[in-house]
Amino acid sequence: MxxxxxxxxxxxxxxxxxxYVKSWVPVNYELARIAAKGDETLARALLEAGGMDPDTGHVTPDSLLAAGNTVEIAAGMVGAGAPFTVEALTTLFDGLFARSADYAVxxxxxxxxxxxxxxxxxxxxxxxxxxxxxxxxxxxxxxxxxxxxxxxxxxxxxxxxxxxxxxxxxxxxxxxxxxxxxxxxxxxxxxxxxxxxxxxxxxxxxxxxxxxxxxxxxxxxxxxxxxxxxxxx
CATH class of the missing domain: 3.40.50.1000 (HAD superfamily/HAD-like)
Structure with a gap:
């Protein structure tokens, strides 16, 4: 104190x-779609690996999507099966996050x-x-x-x-x-x-x-x- x-x-x-919910849950869905190259089954798995329930949108406190930086999130997604290098996915995510400022609440x-x-x-x-x-x-x-x-x-x-x-x-x-x-x-x-x-x-x-x-x-x-x-x- x-x-x-x-x-x-x-x-x-x-x-x-x-x-967070209004600004970032929609971005997380898009992030997973990008990382899965449109494969819906993989996208759900990637969200779960990141700490987000793909059905409810609830994000677990201190999970990857709650607290990770872009490189950490990209590495987690690649580790969970995203068909990218960490470097390539980091670049895509940074671009997505910069654009997302336009929709933040x-x-x-x-x-x-x-x-x-x-x-x-x-x-x-x-x-x-x-x-x-x-x-x-x-x-x-x-x-x-x-x-x-x-x-x-x-x-x-x-x-x-x-x-x-x-x-x-x-x-x-x-x-x-x-x-x-x-x-x-x-x-x-x-x-x-x-x-x-x-x-x-x-x-x-x-x-x-x-x-x-x-x-x-x-x-x-x-x-x-x-x-x-x-x-x-």
């Missing part, structure tokens, strides 16, 4: 700023949300397992790009979740120490990233794939969604 004042907030993107009015935090003096960043291009496109589309001091994707050179590198990069970019930072995310990769970096607060939200039960151990607070954040801060 924070012992010094929180001055910076590092957000996950999918399931945190964006409603935000949890709240993100421009107003980030403007409010910016006005209170917080340093703000996004650290996602998606690629950096997709993050920046999402921020531009929803009008909060001008409030960001930092953006990190799996391909930005800071390492991947749950390693601490994305948090340490945020600190380097903003001049903050880890204990001045709150990490906000919807799965344990986010919470463990924050804990491993020594952040002041780890804050879980339930707008993604995690549950109160799955997130309890590694989070200092568990919120319904980011609209409850200011009350905690």
């Amino acid at each position: 924070a012992t010094v004042a929180i001055a910076g907030i590092l957000f996950d993107k999918d399931g945190t700023l964006l409603d 935000p949890v709240t009015d993100l421009a107003a949300f980030f403007a409010g935090l910016h006005a209170r003096g917080y340093r703000l960043g996004v650290a996602s397992s998606d690629n950096e291009c997709s993050i920046r496109e999402t921020a531009r589309r929803f009008g909060f790009d001008r409030f960001l001091h930092y953006v990190a994707g799996y391909d930005s050179g800071y390492g991947v979740k749950p390693e601490p590198g994305m948090v340490l990069g945020f600190c380097a970019a903003t001049g903050l120490t880890p204990e001045q930072v709150a990490v906000v995310g919807d799965n344990n990769h986010d919470m463990h990233m924050g804990r491993s970096a020594g952040v002041g607060l780890t804050i879980a939200v339930l707008s993604g794939t995690g549950s109160r039960q799955s997130l309890a151990a590694a989070s200092d607070h568990c919120l319904t969604d980011i609209t409850e954040l200011e009350a905690v801060l």
